Amino acid sequence: MKIMLKNRQTNTLARLFKPALLIAGLLGAGVLLAQPPQDFSKVEIKTNKLAEGFYYLEGSGGQIGVLTGDDGVFMVDDQYAPLSDKITAAVKAISNKPVRYIVNTHYHGDHVGGNLNFAKGGAVIVAHENLRKRLAGGLTNNDPGKALTAEQRMSLPVITYENAMDFHFNGHDIHVFHVQPSHTDGDSMVQFKDLNVIMTGDVFRTVSYPRADAMANGSVLGIMAVYQQMIDMSDDKTLFVPGHGDVSKRSDVQAQLKMLVTIRDRIQAGIKAGKTLEQVQADKPSTEFDARWSAGSVTNTVLVEGMYNELKSKK
Ligand SMILES: [Zn+2]
Known part of the structure; x- marks a missing residue:
């Protein structure tokens, strides 16, 4: 598949993201491409019940949270636009109420791609203010200098917040809070208080070493700090x-944090000894964890380089 890269920002994206993620990201943000990044017709949405009235959906992309009840449906994230119909069908199977908030x-x-479709259906999109700035600033129309069309604007959050906000919905208290720059600088976690469930977004993942998006001021050390916050x-x-x-x-979060502390301390010791990044990489500071965690776009090399650079710039 061939994609026309139109401007500098897109080229920067191309360098930083795996091609598939780049394509998916642009498509999700509303850019029209001739071909979809994958065959979405093969994707099935799997509904998992975690608590009474609370589900998470798996399909392709970030996991979706669905809280059902008399007031309507409250969702967390919405995957890719081509999956919106399937996601809607999955939600209809567990609730006959409209999607009110996302x-x-x-x-x-892979987390915001369905925004436009759900907004057209009446959902109100909510997010941290940095997320909106980022989507509005060129990612939605692939041209930072050009104003968005009315339709493109519909894919953006209507309500934004700075530190935290609360929803009182379906008889539940839902606490949405911003965490320090970690996966990106616009991350939100969503805590369903009485259900004792927290949706973490991509700050916490179990598919590879943690991923800090350098394009969006992400930070591996920030991710570690947020893990501690999650534990606390x-x-x-x-x-x-x-x-x-x-x-x-919580024990899984603790285990991941312990691993990252081990790796960080080894890299820090290397920096103290005056070692270059290449020398630290050669020491293999993550070696015993790599079989489980070095995967996808966050290999051991990527993790160690990110940590090294952050630790070095802190000195
Ligand atoms: Zn992500």
């Missing part, structure tokens, strides 16, 4: 629904 955890296309705010019954991967418990 919180976007972050700006990546949870108990051993809390369920974390990651952006990608397995529903996890």
Whole structure:
């Protein structure tokens, strides 16, 4: 598949993202492409029940949270635009109410791609203010200098917040809060308080080493700090629904953090000893974890380089 890259920002994206993710991200953000990035007709939406009235949906892209009840449907993220009909069908199977609110955890296309379709259906899109800035600033129309059309604007969040906000919906208290720059600088987590469930977006994933989006001021050290925050705010019954991967418990977050601390300390020791990035890479500071965690776009090399650069710039 061939894609025309029109401007500098897109070229930067191309360098930083795996091609598939780039294409998916642009498509998700509303850019019209001749061909879809994958065959979405093969994707099936799987509905998983976590608690009474609460589900998470798997399809292709970030996991979707669905809270049902008398007031309507509250969703977290909406995957890719071509999947909106299938997602709508899956939601209809568990609720006969309309989708009223969708919180976007972050700006990546596999989490916000369905925004326009659901907004057209009447859903109100809600997100951190940095997410809206990012989508409005060129990612939606692939041209930062050009004003968005009325339709393109519909894919953007209508309501944004700075630090935290609360929904009181379907008899539940839902706490949406911003975390420090980690996966991106516009990440939200969504805590369903009485259900003791937290949707983490991509700050927490179980499919590879953590991913910090350099395009959006992401930070691996920030991710580690947020893991500590997740540990502090949870108990051993809390369920974390990651952006990608397995529903996890606090002990899983603790284990990932412990691993990252081990790797970080080794890299820090290398920096103290005056080692270059190449020398630190040669020491293989993540070696015993690589079989499980070095995967996809976040290989051991990517993780170590990110940590090294962040630690080095902190000195
Ligand atoms: Zn992401």
